[in-house]
Structure formats: C-alpha cells, structure tokens
Amino acid sequence: MTSKERVKRAIEMRQPDRIPLLYAYSLEKSDIVNVEAVRHFTGENGEASEWGFVWSRIGNGKNLAMGIPKEPIIKSWDELEGFRPPDPYDPTRFDKIRAMRQKYGDDKYYKANFNLSGFSILSMLRGFDHIMEDMCTERENFEKLADIVFGFEEEIIGQLKKSGYDAVGLADDWGMQNCLFISPGMWRELFLPRYKRQIELAHNCGLDVYMHSCGYIFDIIPDLIEIGLDILNPGQPDINGVKKMGERFGGKICFACPVSYQTTGLAGGREEIFGTIGEYKKYLGGSGGGLIGIIPEDSKALGLTQENLDYMEEAFLQ
Secondary structure, eight states: OOHHHHHHHHHTSSSOSSSSESSSSOOTSSSSEEEEEESSSSSSTTOTTTSSOEEOOSSSSOOOOOEESSSSSSSGGGSSOOOOOOOTOOTTTTHHHHHHHHHHOTSSSSEEESSTTTHHHHHHHHHHHHHHHHHHHOOOHHHHHHHHHHHHHHHHHOOOOTTSEEEEEHHHHHOOOSSBOOOOOHHHHHHHHHHHHHHHHHTTTEEEEEEEOOOOOGGGGGHHHTTTTTEEEEEEHHHHOOHHHHHHHHTOOOOOOOOOTHHHHHHHHHHHHHHHHHHHHIIIIIISOOOOOOOEOOTTTTTTOOHHHHHEEEEEEE
C-alpha cells in the first residue's frame, strides 16, 4: 500500500494496512508530506511573514521558537482601506511542491501547509487583544478584514490540486484549556460559514481538508463534521477527552493526533506514551481507520526528546 493509499483509506475508514504517520522531521519516513503554500518564515533568518508582520523569536536553529509578531500591521482601522494581502498568484509560490514531488515521487500524500490561517492571521494582523474586541465593537471592519484573509486563502485553495497537492492544511488555534476563545455561538456566526465555503471549494477541486487547532475545541467538532472536514488535528487530544471524542465522533471524521506536547509527550516515558497511543487506537481508530499519528519535530523549543519521539513512532506502528 502506498502512503497516499494508506492516508486515503484512513480518511475514508477503509482499514489501511497500518496507521499513517505524519513526521515533522523526516519526510522520507512520513506518509504525509507537508509543503508550505503560504510563506510565514521568509528572509535570511525566517523572520518575516508574507502578510507583512515580523516575528519576535527566541533561540536559534532547532531551539528557535515560532514567536509572536513584533507589532500588528493594521494598528488603526483607517489603515484597512490601503491594506492588500499577499499575491496568491505569485508564479514562484508552488516551486517547492514541484521540487518535493520530483524528490519523493507520486506515492506520498502531499498536504499544502498554511502554517497559520483564518482567525490566527486576523489576530496577528490586528493584535490578539484588538481582534477580540473588534468582533464585538467593530463588526463591519472585522468582517471586511476577515473577507480579505479568507478570500486570499480561497484563491490559494483553487490552485492547489493542479499544483500537485492532495489536501489543504488549515491551522487555526481556537481553544484555551477548557473552552474556546469566543462563545460557540459567535464562532458559528462569524467563522463557520467561512470554513464551510473553504471546505466546499476544496472538495470541488478534488482536495481533502485538514485542520489543526490547539486547545479545547470539543464544542465545535460537530460543526466541523457537518460542513465536511476530513481530518481534524486537535493539538491536545487529552484535554478534549479521547474516549469522549471517540464515543461521539468515531467513524465520522479522521483524527490526526500527536501525543500531547503539553503533558505526556514531554514528561511521560515509554509506558505512558504507549498507553496514550493505545487509547487513540481504541477510541479514535476503531472504525476501520479514522486515525493518523503525528510525530512532532525534535525541537528543543518544544522540549521533546528524541527518545520520546522514538517511543511515539514505535507505539503507532505496533
């Protein structure tokens, strides 16, 4: 079974020969190959996003953390009229996917990595505190900026299949430790229609849709399933409740799960990691598929050890 077949079978609950894996640090071993489609780490030291904000980062090399923008781009709504998104039709945008497909061949499953998208971009363009207020006090301007951001992403999505991708990978953190940043009702009003439009566009283009979201997001998982999301990556599966997710959503959506890089992935040993992944297999992957394993980067910024990453690989493949 090729990597592409393995991933498609997991998504469609058609019993792959093993759990597909997404490695952040080894494309040779990975069934899923992430290839950026939006450039957030440009410049000599990867310090700038093509959206215009510059990262404030600490560390270097593998110790380098992503960081936060040094300052917002749109400090006042007066600046919105002259604001322009990056060029979605930059002729060099898809050079990397062409090179990757030439290197790794057609058997891999290629995911367009947005790195950050949607609300995450809005919060970085305006600043998190400001964008939270804007949703309540500057609804018209907020909607205009949201349309710019989501519209840019839709222009990218429309080009992905012909450029060699199998899926689009959205990355939009929504959760704190026990709730969303905003009420589920406001989320459904402001963001659900925009995600639905993106997912429908992707499906019409022949693409699967993958979404990463850290934190507690259990309350909106039914909505994501309803609008057709194919793969959900909850960054911290444990705080959403692995058993609860499996009992409620097993067989309805494919989960892509790391071992939590807040808890067990950092402080656990072999027994704890194997126990966690055993729960994933039992509750999330027990419907003929429905589970993809994530082996995160061996970054000292995260604090993960290579020993624990090896345990994760061993447990997923067992």
